[in-house]
Amino acid sequence: MKQYNHSEIEKKWQQEWASARAFETPDTVAGKENSYILFEFPYPSGNLHVGHWYAFALTDIYARFERLRGKNVLFPVGFDAFGLPAENAAIKHGLNPRTWTYQNMDSMRAQMRAMGCTFDWSREVVTCAPEYYKWTQSLFLTLFNAGLVQKKTTTVNWDPVDKTVLANEQVLADGTAERSGALVEQKEMDQWTVSITKYADRLIDDLEPLDWPEAIKDSQRNWIGRSEGAKLTFTLSGSYGSLQVFTTRPDTLYGVTYLVVAPEHELVSVALPALANKDAVEAYITAAKRKTERDRLIGEKEKTGVLLDGVTATHPLTGESLPIYTADYVLKGYGTGAIMAVPAHDERDAAFAEAFGLPVKKVIAPRLVDDRNPHVEGKEVVTRNAVIAVVRNPENDTYLTLHWPAQQWHTFVIGGVEGEEDSVAAALREITEETGYTDVRFVRKLVGPTRSEFFAAHKDVNRIGYFDIHLFELGSLEQKVVAEEEVKKQTYEWVPRSALTTAMTHTEMPFILESLDTGKEFFWSGEGILVNSGEHTGLSSAEAKQRITEAAGGELVSTYKLRDWIVSRQRYWGCPIPIINCPHCGPVAVPEDQLPVVLPEIDDYMPRDDGRSPLAKATEWMQVSCPSCGGNAERETDTLDTFVDSSWYYLRYADAKNEQVFADREKLNAWMPVNFYSGGAEHTTMHLLYARFFNKALFDLGLVPSAEPFTKRLNRGLILGTDGNKMSKSKGNVIDPDTEVARFGADTVRSYLAFIGPYNEPGNYPWDPNGIVGVRRFLERAAAIPEHVVVETPAHVRQLVHQSIKKVAEDAARFKFNTAIAQLMVLTSAICKDGIGKDDAQLVAVILSPFAPHLAEELWQQLGGISLVAHEPWPQYDASLLEQATVIIAVQVNGKVRGQVEASKDATEADVLHAALGQESIQKWVGDTDPKKVIYVPGKLLSIVV
């Protein structure tokens, strides 16, 4: 066999493509649809790793496939070139960050050319180039002028190692910095913030129609964390004015027994001097301040707090006076930083109320509808207070249950509460009436009130019962004689705990069982029907939310977990913020004609402890006159978060060279929105959210054509080391793609990564050194196809060719490159075994080309193809060739496969059945009886039921 010399072939075709400028994309091509395929541009770390290959080369497979399918494909490339590593290298090794970055980009470009990707280098963007960041600054000012950017004093996440501010998204759950791993501190600083929260609703609502994996959408929804509720105002005593709280449950307003404000809440500092327990409150807030985020997480969830002794609130509906506490379980940053506490229906409030001995008032009854005894239409509806008595005999751990023969009910002792009687007294009365037992002691309440709806057959009415459920213990078996009419209605029986199941007639059973198991009264935090709620009693939660909010003079609002995006960074290697701080005029935008504000060269990149960027050392650069008043002023010395740079790079690709505008509107119209965006899961709540926001803001200003930037998104998986761990230098399990390319060739590396697993679901795949050898063997066989050319393609190979044209296209379209390659393997093996005609072999080169582009070009040329295979159209398959004239049909008898028959592909059920019954192996199972039922799936299967 002729040797498959990958290095020769790959070098040859890479040169051919480059000299033909084969993949530079015009903005429009007559008769072709545009398709914009994007991957996350890399940070120029200096070295291409396997993850880059997985990101770029597999996206390239799709780009090539789209091109073959007749699309005009934009597949651009660039570098996200600002950021800390360059600066850290500068500090550590005394290199200039610019030099370091540009050298890295040079070596990475060389590595990337070896991938055989169809990158359009003519549109390359580099975020640290003034030609690019001029427009980053311009767009920043566009948002500034639109009122979406402000300088604000905020509590920020301060990274004491990198000495810079971090966005919330850059802080891990354990309170450490994502990048440096340092424990993040909270600091008050003046920061540039972008009002992403103004777009919170649209960032959630516009997710719906996007062709994104549900998991990404959900993560974003979670992250934005919208919750719908109400803002309610409580009037305060003395001259303190009022206090606004946020609640998702205004329907529980009658259950409020106290209020809580966060330790940082304004009211605490305002009221402090006059408080009777001033010292205690002061001590508490000092302690709370000292707790970092991490302490709060690791620290016990035990509720702490302290009364604000000297100020009270008035309940807006009942006029009751309510105490106010400060406690750190209420967070300053969420809602209004103050809550109304409803200990009867909120777990946290319940824990606090228990710790502080505060009253609990139930206002919601869960609504239980008995499906087995539903309300009967036309019957009277009678509402009653009622009680269920769970009586336990401690002697043998059995429970007293009743059987109602007429209704087929199985219940505990149950009955109505009469007049002024309380529910415990009513229960004791009913126990004696129904069973005769007299020596019974009340233990505790289990459940209640519940609102239960059922048809009371014994009374012939529709009953709405508000039930209390109590636990009793039997003291002795003492009994009175039970009236005869009661005996007729029901009989009683003692049953063990295990016989109490949800199968009993009470709809409350799950609640009762839970309370028996936990030993605690059943706690209801869900919605239901209002009780003890004045004029609103009897309403459903849903209705009450509106009516009570209205009655209390509040308003229905949404709040979000999403915070505004802090974009200033106190570091050197970033895009300078184009603002001049004037002592008279405040922050003033640098005039558009003075952009870009060029990042000055400095000598010392060390970050400063005072929270200012190293740019503050470039005194000459800093000193300017105010564009507004002409007086002395200073440039802003903070730089922009690199996520700002990457929030719009996909727009620049549409028109990368434009010097008049960030991108020409016509070109944006031609390309936006991006048709397919491939990237890493780590960007789900960062880059993807920022970019969506940025694009929406620009859309609202009429600068981009679509409200959403990315139509389809997939998060790719991770390639692990051969040991199944994440590749890392310290583990010594890093696979160097350059080494693999040298040994096996780029086509093999690409195809191996495509074959390793489905690209449309983000799995983690270990690198298998043997696995890549298998793929290499496949390409060696493919390389030998010209040697197997025969005059006429054998029929079964021809069929396989057309099946492959169809299947590879279908699989590639849904990013199942693994099964597409499996099909190509089957096809190639058949060709090597039985030969193929030249014309058909050319088709094979075309469908192979997205995966192994260099080899495919070589084959194409050897097989007499003209021009480049990369520019061929995807072949049409011949549907008539897909199926054979006769097919093998599986025959099932009673659901088990018992044999096969060969039949024409359009044989009728009767034909196939006849053939099947003629076979001994099937006859054996069918016997003499006539089949009860026969199902025929044409061309596939016959199922006989006997």
Place this chain on the structure above:
RNA sequence: GCCGGAGUGGCGGAAUGGCAGACGCGCACGACUCAAAAUCGUGUCUCGCAAGGGGUGAGGGUUCGAGUCCCUCCUCCGGCACCA
């Protein structure tokens, strides 16, 4: 705790409700070879000599037929989490 996603051979993984395990790796045997590597071929879920039985995290259900649909549960992964 809440919200998503996923559980299939020794491994990566295939399967419009229609013969579970395609394709690849690994392994075994064979061919070629003085020999080895490479290559090619055959076999490879499991119990059973066989006929046949069992099998897709566990248990139930729907169906002529379930990896696939429904219910309950378990485990793993991801996101959020004292979020009112």
